[in-house]
Amino acid sequence: MSILVTGGDGYLGWPTALRIGTNTDSRVVLVDNFGRRDWVESVGSTSAVPIASIDERLDAAEETLGVDTLSFVEGDLTDRAFVDELLSIHEPETVVHTAAQPSAPYSQINGERANFTQHNNLQSTRNLLWGLSEHGLEDTHFIETTTTGVYGAPEFPIPEGGATMENAGERDEVPFPAMAGSWYHLTKSHDAANMRLAHKQFGIPISDVRTAITYGTETEETAADSRLSTRFDFDYHFGVVTHRFCAQAIAGYPMTVYGRGEQRKPFISLEDAVEGLARLALADPDTRPSDHVVYNQVTRSISIVEIAETIANVAAEFDLDVDVKHFENPREEDETHKLEIENDRYAALIDGQSTTFEDGVRQILETVLEYEDTVTAHEDRFLPGVLTSDEPDETVLEFEDSGPDEDVHPAANSEEK
Template identity: 75%
Template sequence: MSIIVTGGDGYVGWPTALRIAERSDERVIIVDNFSRREWVESVGATSATPISSIEERLEAAREVHGVRNLSFVEGDLTDRGFVDQLLRVHEPRAVVHAAAQPSAPYSQINGERANFTQHNNMQATRNLAFGLHENDLPDTHLIETTTTGVYGAPDFPIPEGGAVMENEGQSDEVPYPAMAGSWYHLTKSHDAANLRLAHRQFGLPISDVRTAIVYGTETEETRADDRLKTRFDFDYYFGVVAHRFCAQAVAGYPLTVYGKGEQRKPFVSLEDAVEGLTRLALTDHAERPDEHVVYNQVTRPISIVGMAETIASVGDEFDLDVEVTHVENPRDEDETHQMEMANDRYMSLIGEQRQNFEGGVRDILETLTRYSDAITSHEDRFLPDVLEE
């Protein structure tokens, strides 16, 4: 038996595969087709951290951590024949599905990118679900990283799982409404519905891990050697807001908060995200649920202005003179919205938060100051329009 990690060349996938292999004697198979590297290059951006080849990564894992149970298979998950062969050969007891086109802005560029994103993401998930069912692997635990973005930004607390709906004196638990705001986020909304159906029709044990905004550059395993580093995107299309703010700080630009910036967003550190996925993958058959379970993979909400102020404060440790400025908000949004999201199930899974936002920012700035040339040479990829005028 084995564990498959799809998207294992990616930001979350690589450190997750590395941790699972380091903690287990089982064979861990990374699956990827290196599309993320191509998508980022296509928008004129780059990873701040140099990304080693997969061969160099595997060699470093053996040399540094003694990991000899990690291997790589190149392939496209939208190809049903490839997925069937992958599952038949390796007969995984768990699949951590972290492969997707992950950028909302990228999916919004035009109709071609929207169509590609929806086909790529949903076809891969359907192929895995049907592949497990039709290749007689009904006990394989399918763990997918969807996104908290499927929820939108409602004005009431978000449960970890279904919501109770009442009508004419009757009530039932129903899937939480999908109010996604991009063509990318809708792929994860559809994935969530397809995963629910796959459990009901095929009996597959499903963990729908709705991942918040992930920040950070390091995990316990990647710190040991530069060849083990994961990618770090800081551009408008693939870099999350915390990463773009950190890039602005390193490049000597003020952190521009739109409007009041008091709205809170859900966040989780890379370290905590990797820990949750690893624990789910390594949970043995007797202990894992045989159901369809939703986890809100978030440790805490953070306001945009609070995030900027934390980056400015930590920046002092790196001799960065970081200014936080407020500019007119070009977006139609509630600048004071307070996101509330239940996460009891996820926190029970990981035990406790392993890295707070301040610690994650410290990691980011330590990394980015080492690779500041990559930041400054691509500053046109992350500066907001207000600074370019």
């Protein structure tokens, strides 16, 4: 038996592979093409936390955690021949698919990046699903991290999966309509539809894990050795709002809240996200669901203003003087949206939330303060830039000169990766 973890070098994929590896004797095969490292570099930023090479990571996993079942394959999942070879050699019983271009702002830069994001994400998933069918691996459990962003921001409570539709007096359960707000989020809407179709046509057991905005710097495994650290992005394009706000606090920027800032967003700690994926991956093949199941991978919703105020309060423990400022909202959005989202199935999977948001912020500040110089050296990356190249792997961005005294910081309320 083997377990395949795609995106195994990434923020979520790497700690998930470690969690799986420490709880199984099965071979855990990590797959990546190091795209995330390249994309972040292309927008002039870097991970605040230094990231070891994959060889150093694997050595540390064996030396520190005693895990000798991890292996790594470098390759591009958009290459059908590579995927065919990967599946035929390893014949995985489980696939944990975390590989993607994960940034909504990056996908919005221009048409080139929108096309790249949609091709990269959709082609990878299709290749894996069709590959499983064509290699006779229809019993393989396919687990993908999609996103809660597929739901948009409806006024009614968001179900954990489908929706009930009524027309002409008749009712039926239907897939939740795609209400994505970016070219990236729409890739996950399409993935969700393709996975549903793959289950219907091929019988592949599917776990569609709709991941909320994930925050945190470490898990139990990554904390054991600095070589096991996962990445921490804080720039406009790849840093989620909690990470950017924490980095701004460290750099002395005010945290800018647009309007009332009472609109709520879904969140989950890195620890709770990793635990859920690992439990699904390690489920007994004889008892795991054979159906198509949707999980809302979220533990709570938090308003933008609550995020900023919580970070400011926790930052005071570290002698950081942080301002929270309100400015006129340049976006057309409901500044008081309460976001209700059901998560009973996922909460049961992980036995409830293990990490509070306050503790998560405390962990971030403890970790990232050690790398304050890296954050301040890239503080201009908090802001969106002006594109000067049309090639995704040769991007050069120029930023306006904007320091801590500027009134408006456009990145402050960006919803997700």
